[in-house]
Amino acid sequence: MTESRSVVITGASRGLGLASAAHLYRQGWQVVAAMRSVDAGMARLRAKTGAGTGDARLTGVTLDLTDPASVAAAAKAVEQAVGAPYALVHNAGISAAGMVEEAPVSLWERMFATNIFGPVALTKALLPSMRAAGRGRIVMVSSAGGVRGMPATAPYSAVKGALERWGESMAGEVAPFGIGVTILVTGTYDTEIITDAGTTDSRVLDGPYARHHHTMDKRGREAMKRAAKAPDRFAGGLAQALESTKPFVRRSVGPDARMLMIANRLLPGAGMHTLTRLMMGIPRFGALGGTPAASMGAPDPNIQESEENG
Known part of the structure; x- marks a missing residue:
């Protein structure tokens, strides 16, 4: 890289955002780290990079994607710090576990506010300066849920699918102004979002979907242990994506994401449904009809929301 370009990374206080901000800083980028908890997040970033408190190449910006005023203030702070950013990376988001019948509507609303509505507002605020500059790249961090709707994560799959269509x-729309868009389909990485602590859990373990949860939880934890990669490996993939000059790119970062994208392209919808059911141990079609589980009342989930990115 011959010049110090600027990049805005949301959710930069932890997980993939923290690893990416540190990696790009070390590569010479001017990094604007957007997060809810700036003091704690910047302390982690400085510890990881060795950057001093006065380093102009590492700036922290307060951002709560569910608060329109915070989004507007963050966009203004970004432009004051770096002018028109070269790149905008939409990384921040929340995850959730639970069946559609179990997840409350309030969770769906929070999911879309954090993963779609807030990022859209931030993009709208920064696009005028990026258009005027005539160059740049917007990166959307997607996942397996954006490729294929996954059982027990419908709200998360829904927002990732919406993110990709957006x-x-x-x-x-923006290609004629010299701005490219990249969708990064991420695999499994060892961050808080794949743990109970980083996920809003609306599962009802003794409800009508108890049999689903028992098998899926066991298989899912085993799969996570085998597949999870270090966040720094994602950061390298993001850095490569930022060098693209194509108007639109959709690519995987991680072997499991790559395999899923290939399978989804080659298999018909019914085939992917069956493959997913078998991998997750979900009972076959009609297996629970007429059982006590089928006649149980609606689940009454006890929700405790949490966020992976600050």
Whole structure:
């Protein structure tokens, strides 16, 4: 890289955002780290990079994606710090576990506010300066849920699918102004979001879906242990994505994401449904009909929300 370009990374206080901000800083980028908890997040970033408190190449910006005023203030702070950012990376988000019947509507609303509505507002605020500059890249961090809707994570799958359709649409709109869009389909990485602590859990373990949860939880934890990679490996993939000059790119970062994208392209929808059911140990079609589980009342989940990114 011949010049110090600027990048805004949301959710930069932990997980993939923290690893990416540190990696790009070390590569010479001017990094604007957007997060809810700036003091704690910047302390982690400085410890990871060795940057001093007065380093102009590492700036912290307060951002709560569920608060329109915070989004507007963050966009203004970004432009005051770096002018028109070269790149905007939408990384921040929350995860959730639970069946559609179990997850309350309030969780769906919070999921879309954090993963879609807030990022859209931030993009709208920064696009005028990026258009005027005539260059740049917007990166959307997606996941397996954006490729294929996954059982027990419907709200999360829904927002990742929406994120990808938004990115595809926007790519055609901003390409004539020299701005490209990249969708990164991430695999499994060893961050808080794959743990109980980093996930909003609305599962009802003794409800009608108890049999689903018992098998899926066991298999899921085993799969996570085998597949989870270090966040720094994602950061390297993001750095490569930022060098693209194509108007639109959709690519995987991680072997499990790559395999899923290939399978989804080759297999028909019914085939992917069956493959997913077998991998997760979900009972076959009609297996629970007429059982006590089928006649149980609606689940009454006890929700405690948490966020992976600050």
